[in-house]
Amino acid sequence: MSYVLLVLTTLFWSGNFVISRGMHAEIPPFSLAFWRWVAAFAILSFFAVKHLWRERELAKKHYRFICIQGLVGVAGFNTLIYLAMQTTTAINAVLVNSCIPVLIAVCSWVFYREMMTVRQCFGVLVSLSGVVLIISRGELAHLLAVSFNQGDLLVLFAALLWAIYSANLKRYPQGLHPMAYQSGIVLFGVLVLVPFYGYELVSGKAMQVSVASVGTILYVALFASVLAFIFWNRAVRTVGANKAGPFIHLMPVFSTILAVIFLGEKIQSYHLQGIVMIFIGIAMTTFRVGRREARG
Structure with missing residues (x-):
């Protein structure tokens, strides 16, 4: 079940990358981040905030953990992605974002001395190669033609925060209800975003209210925020961050599928080859084989 949740999470996030790039002219980055999480908190208020209130003493005891997670995961990561989308392309963002599994492995080792097996490391490289194959369209010339800019550095920093x-989910407080945790980090993230959103308004940048902008906010709030975060948090706590990380490489797969369905684009051989490599890599990092690993 955890792997199904990871697949759905990357599907929802794929739409978030595409939409944020497509709407960057209508919705300024801080406005998108702020209203996304305000709407997400409004949704959570129907069924999750009551858990936070009921477990407020436990949440207060672990407030540092909740604040850090809200800062890096809610306010930090998504806002940097939206800022990056002002100056970079969705292709560049997905490519740079694909380093997340490697960064997760590094952070897991630095913070908790968790190491990936040789097979898992090789699996990450295989799935990452599949991402590169899709983005390069099967030709090295296309990859070499990709130019990187300041926006890509923001994506890289966002990937580090994620x-x-x-x-850090390894430190999840025992006994804290997932809904209490979710509403807690979202609430703190919104509070962090308030001054940045205010500065953006004072600077004369405001969201253009339209059916498309409202629809964008609702999508990223429900699917890319509430559901995706709940699914990711549960899956990572179950299977571990190192196993969950490579599922990020499914994002270009879903982007390709969405383009075929909604934009009428044709699937090419390099798409299929890249998708196969991604799934092989994920399988290598996910499933244990052999008696030695099974005992570990």
Whole structure:
């Protein structure tokens, strides 16, 4: 079940990358981040905030953990992605974002001395190669033609923040209800975003209210925020950050599928080859084989 949740999470996030790039002219980055999480908190208020209130003493005891997670996972990661989308392309963002599994492995080792097996490391490289194959369209010239800019550095920093968030879930407080945790980090994230959103408004940048902008906010709030975060948190706590990380490489797979369905694009051989490599890599990092690993 955890792996199904990871697949759904990457599906929802794939849409988030595409939409944020497509709407960057209508919705400024801090506005998108702020209203995304305000709407997400409104959704959570129907069924999750009551858990936070009921477990407020436990949440207060672990407030540092909740604040850190809200800072890096809610306010930090997504806002940097939206800022990056002002100056970079969705292809560049997905490519740079694909280093998250490697960064998760590094953070897991630095913080908790957790190491990936040789097979898992090789699996990450195989799935990452599949990502590169899809983005390069099967030709080295296309990959060499990709130019990187300041926005890509923001994506890289965002990826580091998400790696820290994911590795840090190992410290999840025992007994804290997942809904209490979710509403807690979202609430803190919104509070962090308030001054940045205010500065953006004072600077004369405001969201253009339209059916498309409202629809964007609702999508990223429900699917990319509430559901994706709940699914990711549960899956990482169950299977571990190192096993969950390579599922990030499914994002270009879903982007390709969505383009075929909604944009009428044709699937090419390099798409299929890259998808196969990604799934092989994920299988290598996910499933244990051999008696020696089974005992570990």
